[in-house]
Amino acid sequence: HRLLYEHGPGNGTLLFLPIDQGLEHGPIDFFPNPSSADPDYQCRLAKEGGYSGIVFHIGLATKYLKDYAGTVPLVLKLNGKTNIPSDAEAFSAQESTVEDAVRLGADAVGYTLYVGSPAQGRDFVQLGQVRAECERYGMPLIVWSYPRGSAINAKGGRNSIYAVDYAARLANELGADVVKLNVPKFRDPDNANSPAPYRQLYEEWKELDEEEAYRLAVEKVVASAGKTMVLFSGGSRISDEDLLLKARICVVAGATGLIFGRNMWQRPFDEALQMTGRIKELLGHFPA
Numbered sequence: 001h002r003l004l005y006e007h008g009p010g011n012g013t014l015l016f017l018p019i020d021q022g023l024e025h026g027p028i029d030f031f032p033n034p035s036s037a038d039p040d041y042q043c044r045l046a047k048e049g050g051y052s053g054i055v056f057h058i059g060l061a062t063k064y065l066k067d068y069a070g071t072v073p074l075v076l077k078l079n080g081k082t083n084i085p086s087d088a089e090a091f092s093a094q095e096s097t098v099e100d101a102v103r104l105g106a107d108a109v110g111y112t113l114y115v116g117s118p119a120q121g122r123d124f125v126q127l128g129q130v131r132a133e134c135e136r137y138g139m140p141l142i143v144w145s146y147p148r149g150s151a152i153n154a155k156g157g158r159n160s161i162y163a164v165d166y167a168a169r170l171a172n173e174l175g176a177d178v179v180k181l182n183v184p185k186f187r188d189p190d191n192a193n194s195p196a197p198y199r200q201l202y203e204e205w206k207e208l209d210e211e212e213a214y215r216l217a218v219e220k221v222v223a224s225a226g227k228t229m230v231l232f233s234g235g236s237r238i239s240d241e242d243l244l245l246k247a248r249i250c251v252v253a254g255a256t257g258l259i260f261g262r263n264m265w266q267r268p269f270d271e272a273l274q275m276t277g278r279i280k281e282l283l284g285h286f287p288a
Contacts, residue, residue: 002107003140004256004288007073008052009280012288014178014231014257016075017046018055020110021261023080032237032266039064042265046072049264049276052257053107058096061104069105075142076101077110078130090148091119094126098133108140113174115145115167116152124174131175142231143176156194159185161201161217168225178229180259183246186210186217211249218253229288234260240275247279251286258283 008015019042021029030037039060046054046068053073056065061076078101079092092112101109111130113123127143134141147163156162164184171179187210188194191202201220205213222230232250234243243263250258258279264272 003052003073008050008257009283011284012256013251013283013286014052014229014259015276015280015283016053016055016231016257016259017042017049017051017264018259018261019060019265020055020057020077020080022060023057023082025083029262029266033268035269036265040067041269043068043072045265045269045272045276049273050280051276055110055259055261058100058104061106065104073108074101074104074106075108075110076104076106077112079112079126081112087117087148089119090114090117091122094130098130098137098139101139102137106139108142108178109134110142110144110180112144112146113167113171114148115163115170116147117149118151127174140177141175142178142180143171143174144180145171145176146182154193156188156198157185157190159183160188160190160194160198161186161220162194162198165198165221165224168221168228168230172224172226172228176228178231178256179225180231180233181221181225182233182235183214183250184217184221186213211245214245214249215253218250218255222254229256231255231257231259234258234263237262237266243275244278244282247282251283256288 004012035041043064053075055075055077057077078096079094081092145167147158147167152158152163159182161184164181232255
């Protein structure tokens with residue numbers, strides 16, 4: 001309730017500012033805006049921009065959020081990995097706990113699940129333990145549901161409708177309260193490798209206007225998430241026009257909210273605030 005109605009847009013939608021990229025990608029993402037290497041930059045942006053919450057791993061949450069207590073809700077990310085090894089057998093190891101999140105006053109926890117990875121057996125067990133702790137403490141669980149691995153690549157790729165649709169359904173099946181997804185490719189050059197029903201979707205949509213096909217793809221995965229609320233990721237930095245189009249299509253298609261990181265904090269501060277305002281205005285027109 002705090003995240004959906006007391007912070008951010010405040011109308012049942014969500015807008016999160018993630019800063020887990022320093023762990024997942026290393027310092028490289030801070031090069032376009034060196035000021036953003038200091039986590040206080042994102043804390044100020046989250047506060048002044050009025051985000052629903054900020055996503056930190058435990059070290060940053062412990063060291064940087066003290067000055068923002070009560071003003072910037074925390075989503076504590078519980079697991080992670082570097083991008084140095086190959087993703088072929090992707091697994092995101094847990095490095096903090098739901099109890100840590102309670103101690104830090106977090107409003108939710110985040111967990112990355114790699115759908116289709118050869119390590120998914122371990123992943124399911126680890127997620128099950130986290131989910132049980134969430135139930136014990138009354139802590140909402142946000143699952144980053146990301147298709148990964150060679151088996152996914154052989155069936156159309158990690159951003160195919162098949163892969164993202166499966167990721168949405170899996171998060172619902174495994175008990176997520178909210179699922180974070182990437183927007184699926186609605187016209188996919190690897191579509192010939194997708195399972196037959198998904199190849200049929202691509203075939204049916206190929207003559208449609210691009211925006212209509214985009215919306216249908218997003219609606220498909222939102223429907224597969226069922227009663228699990230859906231957040232869509234911004235991903236790598238894109239043009240302002242493309243970012244606003246992505247945001248609008250996602251909320252029109254039924255997403256609960258957006259989680260935009262690099263597309264916000266890779267900008268100079270005033271520009272980031274301005275874009276935040278535009279995204280929040282859009283979310284305000286489409287209450288969940």
